[in-house]
Amino acid sequence: MYPAKPIDLSHHLSEETRCRRPNAMKALWRVANRKPGMLSLGTGDPHYSLFPMKKVQFEVASTSECLDDPVATWTGADGSDARTQWFSCSRDEPGSVPFKSVMAYGTGAGVPEAQRAVTELTQYYHAPPDHICTLTIGNMDGVTKLFRLLGNPGDHFLADEFSFNALTNAPLAHGINWVPIRIDKGGLIPSDLERVMSTWDESVHGRRPHVLYTVPSGQNPTGCTLSAERRKQIYQLAQRFDILIIEDDPYYYLQYDDSGASLSQPPPSFLSMDIEGRVLRVDSFSKVMMPGMRLGWITSSHLFHSHLIYLNESSTQHPHGFGQIFITEMMSASGWGIGGFDRWTRSLRKEYQRRRDVFLAHFEREVASTGFASADVPAAGMFVWVEVHIHLHPRYRTDFQGAEGVAARTNVPQLMDELFERCLDAGLVVMPASIFATPASPGVAKLIGGNDPIQNRLNFVRTTFAGEEVQMQPALQILGQVLTSFFTESCESQAGVFLVN
Amino acid sequence: MYPAKPIDLSHHLSEETRCRRPNAMKALWRVANRKPGMLSLGTGDPHYSLFPMKKVQFEVASTSECLDDPVATWTGADGSDARTQWFSCSRDEPGSVPFKSVMAYGTGAGVPEAQRAVTELTQYYHAPPDHICTLTIGNMDGVTKLFRLLGNPGDHFLADEFSFNALTNAPLAHGINWVPIRIDKGGLIPSDLERVMSTWDESVHGRRPHVLYTVPSGQNPTGCTLSAERRKQIYQLAQRFDILIIEDDPYYYLQYDDSGASLSQPPPSFLSMDIEGRVLRVDSFSKVMMPGMRLGWITSSHLFHSHLIYLNESSTQHPHGFGQIFITEMMSASGWGIGGFDRWTRSLRKEYQRRRDVFLAHFEREVASTGFASADVPAAGMFVWVEVHIHLHPRYRTDFQGAEGVAARTNVPQLMDELFERCLDAGLVVMPASIFATPASPGVAKLIGGNDPIQNRLNFVRTTFAGEEVQMQPALQILGQVLTSFFTESCESQAGVFLVN
CATH class of the missing domain: 3.90.1150.10 (Aspartate Aminotransferase, domain 1)
Known part of the structure; x- marks a missing residue:
């Protein structure tokens, strides 16, 4: 783990983000809870005793330690034989996440238990220097929110010259322009990024690009993966030219082992080397669980996290309760836990x-x-x-x-x-x-x-x-x-x- | 049901909306399926056999016809005695919605089965003249997407002078200005709306307001409900001044019966009288089921629906699979159905x-x-x-x-x-x-x-x-x-x- 040397990067926030105010009611609740035992006539929530649900229960593949190869066991068996495990969230029984809070209104951050689940996962795989996780409702939600968070109409953003078009098309409508950077078999070419940034003329081209959107592993569509060396070079260029990196890494867990070694290490993520707080990493369960879940997370500095929460509270609110339950229980002792997820x-x-x-x-x-x-x-x-x-x-x-x-x-x-x-x-x-x-x-x-x-x-x-x-x-x-x-x-x-x- | 006389209202779309293009890949899929039995190497989906889930199961309150008062039965019983019913979605068993599609990537519209569920509900309660439903991930998502769909920076929108601040604050960041309209015990005062619109001077105040955001029933915070007469007057003013109405109606199902009559009728929704396609109605399950669900819907003309789909595909994507399962099964014969929902x-x-x-x-x-x-x-x-x-x-x-x-x-x-x-x-x-x-x-x-x-x-x-x-x-x-x-x-x-x- 690198030591954090965070710097002020607030100039990267878009005008829209700077104008956005925290939710006044949620701010009021913080001052209102001034002593224990306050009585409230102030909420706008329906009463939880009137939620018409008693329980939600999930049956998932077993990742028990006695299974050598849980995916092979899962796909090999017919429906009835597949080894499974159950977890649930119930109105009447204790669990990893309280039914009463996860099915009610909450803050834009989601319930603390779900935040903790993705934070522990991020810590396990990336050990980021000084970062915090924000739940998203999927990868597209996460990346497009970052575009809104950082981009003013007329801004130029950098991206791999071939990229996932649904994502690169999205911010065009609100005036973001793309500057494609050349790629080769090893992914984005650092020297081309350097060339573009050092020959950029603000009097001709407008504000210098300040955001790089890239998929570092198994890039869509080219399948390229950036080597550790290229990642370091790109991070250094980001420091030199004051660029933020949106690291969109849904294929992180699908990095293959062609070395024959039993414990090959994938290249370090941009997040893991981000001492300055200029990486905004977007994670997804879609490729390793199910895309229909629509629950992922962003890991960023505290500054960007707090503005993402305001953006959530001004748009999608907190993630859906069912997904928060699924992920919290899945990552707890009643589900897979991190060990089972890793297996x-x-x-x-x-x-x-x-x-x-x-x-x-x-x-x-x-x-x-x-x-x-x-x-x-x-x-x-x-x-x-x-x-x-x-x-x-x-x-x-x-x-x-x-x-x-x-x-x-x-x-x-x-x-x-x-x-x-x-x-x-x-x-x-x-x-x-x-x-x-x-x-x-x-x-x-x-x-x-x-x-x-x-x-x-x-x-x-x-x-x-x-x-x-x-x-x-x-x-x-x-x-x-x-x-x-x-x-x-x-x-x-x-x-x-x-x-x- | 009124006969539809739809008119062209496309001039209400924001610049951002006009610039937004349909997802090119989804467009390509439509042309690609040119004959039966096409083979595909084109998808980006993980294979469904690798989804690690076998089943999700929900236990909900019973609304069986033999219960006089299902809510009283539900809240009166202790945990173990409460009458419940179960429904589920399974990888291996048929159901109201196919597991394989609802847990995969889909279009911004969600699965057809879930769309049908909310469409039938809307038909039952509002019988709108010529409208179509778009799933949202909750009321805040729905309303704020409509603000983006319709509002240019600098535009003025109309609203009740007291309103739910999280919603009225949201679009300020992207340059929407509010024009509060006076309310009294009966809600928004039509004559004040008329006064503001007829004295509006575009040379002084800018573009005339073209969107009214209002909560017609049990308004938050004032609790007011617009009478049928006021609704008609407001709709006529909307026609006269070319205003779109965002009808945000989460308390629709909580309209009380103070008449003593056994079958009192609530005032008609704006949607039900919308012959021209200028009402965008936002519906929510939050107040009658659980806010944590985060799944609702918008009912609008086909024009606004198609642009909402493009917006979904450029931001949140389709709604989460768990919520789509819940609502589809709940509204089917295996769940409550519309009859049970009504009870x-x-x-x-x-x-x-x-x-x-x-x-x-x-x-x-x-x-x-x-x-x-x-x-x-x-x-x-x-x-x-x-x-x-x-x-x-x-x-x-x-x-x-x-x-x-x-x-x-x-x-x-x-x-x-x-x-x-x-x-x-x-x-x-x-x-x-x-x-x-x-x-x-x-x-x-x-x-x-x-x-x-x-x-x-x-x-x-x-x-x-x-x-x-x-x-x-x-x-x-x-x-x-x-x-x-x-x-x-x-x-x-x-x-x-x-x-x-």
């Missing part, structure tokens, strides 16, 4: 690694063998980012002038659209790179590489090994066949489609 | 009405008898708005010049602050009117009544009859004693406090 995620990692390897074996036979596409082995996550060797296509052109007239333009976007359509016609859905291209602010097109625009690098498709296992081979067979027919066509066919563009 | 809410209404009457009887004896305060009988909700007869106070002044120098200023705010402090010192929490005063935009102070500012009408406190029943008598006794001592003091005492203000 589950290690076992899950093994299962996804197995699926990855099955997928890649099919990929090798059905797709790579054509010579028209290849893929790297992802060290984390759920995605294989397939590179299509588009320069081998008979209609590939480097002198193509698109409608936007950008220099050195190839016809990669048009060819890839055509490939995507052919896949659909053949009965296969893959995700085209184009929808993941982080939408660059027009004002920074030159700065981020006007001579080599991202359009030239759209020759990828995102595939997943988390779907139906029985579909892997037939799906990849279609991909191989479509590639072969697409690349071996006569060089004249369909060219007219583009000439009229 | 529960009628019975609950009876219980709150009983509490209200117990409260008012204590109030009469302990407080009204002092002559220094009085209260009307609220026709709905949970609140008694206690009027303090402040003009009887020996230090009451009408020539007081406050720091802000507003004309015709009394010292009501100062006296009421003092009363509030004295209550706290005596061990009693009540909610002072001052924290509910809708924060008026300074630019409209004259327009909304510069000669009779709201400061002169802060002589109220909000009390609730939904709290601990055993506290009612002792709490009201304290209030009576504090009032008596406060009003019968020597007229010199503490006056100096104000002279130095």
Whole structure:
């Protein structure tokens, strides 16, 4: 654990955040409780005796220590044989979290018991220097709240040049502009970040970017994972250029062990090295439990935490009681506890690694063998980012002038659209790179590489090994066949489609 | 049911809303499913076989038809005797909502089964002309999303002059200004709304207010309920001045029957009379089930629905699976169904009405008898708005010049602050009117009544009859004693406090 050297970072808060006031009623309650035994006619809560629920009970997979591999036990057994454990929250019995408070109105922070559950988990995996956890209602809620917390209309934020489009699209509506940073097989390239930041001209481009949004492990869509070395470099650049880092890390627990060592260590999170309080880490249970849960958390400095609470109290309020119960009981002695969670995620990692390897074996036979596409082995996550060797296509052109007239333009976007359509016609859905291209602010097109625009690098498709296992081979067979027919066509066919563009 | 005559109201959408694009991936999925049996490598979901949950099970109060009064049965029995019913959602058994989809990622609309549950409920109670339901994660989420959906920075919105401050404070941070409309014992006064709208001068005050936020039944904090006649007048004014109405109606199901008739009808909701699509109704289960659920819904025209979905997909995503399960099963044949829900809410209404009457009887004896305060009988909700007869106070002044120098200023705010402090010192929490005063935009102070500012009408406190029943008598006794001592003091005492203000 690094020693904390927190610095004042309040200038990063958006105007909206600075204008937001704490909830006056909640402030009043704090002064009102001036002595024990106060009587109250002041609440607005329905009386808990009138809550029409007695109990909620969850049956979950067992992660008992006697199971070598709890995920294999869980998926191997048929419904009736699967080893399970139960926990519940009841109106009439004591538990890890009081029914009466978790099903009532609360503060924007949620109940202390649920906060403690995610805090202990964060401490166990990241041991952050001086941070505090804020519950969210899922990853999208967490990240988009951070965009509101930090971004003024007109601000520029930094992101991987390919990113999860639902997230990068979200803040465009309130005036955030994106500055995509180049990535390679190792993820975000620190020297490109440095180049952009050091050549940024505030008189031309506006306020210098002050927020970096990045997915450090098993990035969506590229599957890249930042090495420990790159993380350190990026953190140092963040210090040098006064950048905050939104570390969105849903695939943290799905980092695979390709070393053969029995206890491999994943690279340290940005959070774990954050001595200054400039990392806002977003965690999720979606990939290791269930996305429908919609309960996650942000770990940040106390400053950002308190403003997140005000934002919660001005929007979504505290997280739903059922999710708070689930997570608190799950992380307690009546559920998995941290030990059981760790056994589950290690076992899950093994299962996804197995699926990855099955997928890649099919990929090798059905797709790579054509010579028209290849893929790297992802060290984390759920995605294989397939590179299509588009320069081998008979209609590939480097002198193509698109409608936007950008220099050195190839016809990669048009060819890839055509490939995507052919896949659909053949009965296969893959995700085209184009929808993941982080939408660059027009004002920074030159700065981020006007001579080599991202359009030239759209020759990828995102595939997943988390779907139906029985579909892997037939799906990849279609991909191989479509590639072969697409690349071996006569060089004249369909060219007219583009000439009229 | 009125015939729908929908008109184009898209000019009410905020700039942010107009800029927001549908989620590209979700759009792609729609085109991708071009034929049956498509294979997919395109998803980003973890595989459902790896969700570590087998079942969630809820034990709730029975609302069986053989129970005369299900709430009385529920609260009367001790824990073990209470009649209950169970429902669940299981990985391995069929149910009202598929486990596999409700615990996975979904669209911003939630699962169709949960949408159907709230749609049927809305149809049953309101039979709206041509509307569609959007799930929310609670009332605050719903209302604040509507503020974002409709409000540009600098816009003026209309609201009851006393309102729930957590909601009226929320949009101030993104630049919404409030125009408080006068209320009396019957709630919002239509003629004051008409006066403000017809004297509004866009060259002086900016864009004319285009949104009214109001709580029509058992309003928080005043307990007022709008009569059918006022609702019709307000809807006609909304048509005449092109206003949208945000109808926030959490106390709808708690409208009391003081007629003695066996089947009294509450006044029609704004939604039920909304032929043009200008009502956005926000519904909540918090007051009739449990606030901690955090699942409600908005009913609106199709236009606003589709933009709400885009907003969900750019922020909170779909509602949490546990809540969607709860509400879908609860409203199905395995739970209460609409019939059981109706029996529960009628019975609950009876219980709150009983509490209200117990409260008012204590109030009469302990407080009204002092002559220094009085209260009307609220026709709905949970609140008694206690009027303090402040003009009887020996230090009451009408020539007081406050720091802000507003004309015709009394010292009501100062006296009421003092009363509030004295209550706290005596061990009693009540909610002072001052924290509910809708924060008026300074630019409209004259327009909304510069000669009779709201400061002169802060002589109220909000009390609730939904709290601990055993506290009612002792709490009201304290209030009576504090009032008596406060009003019968020597007229010199503490006056100096104000002279130095």
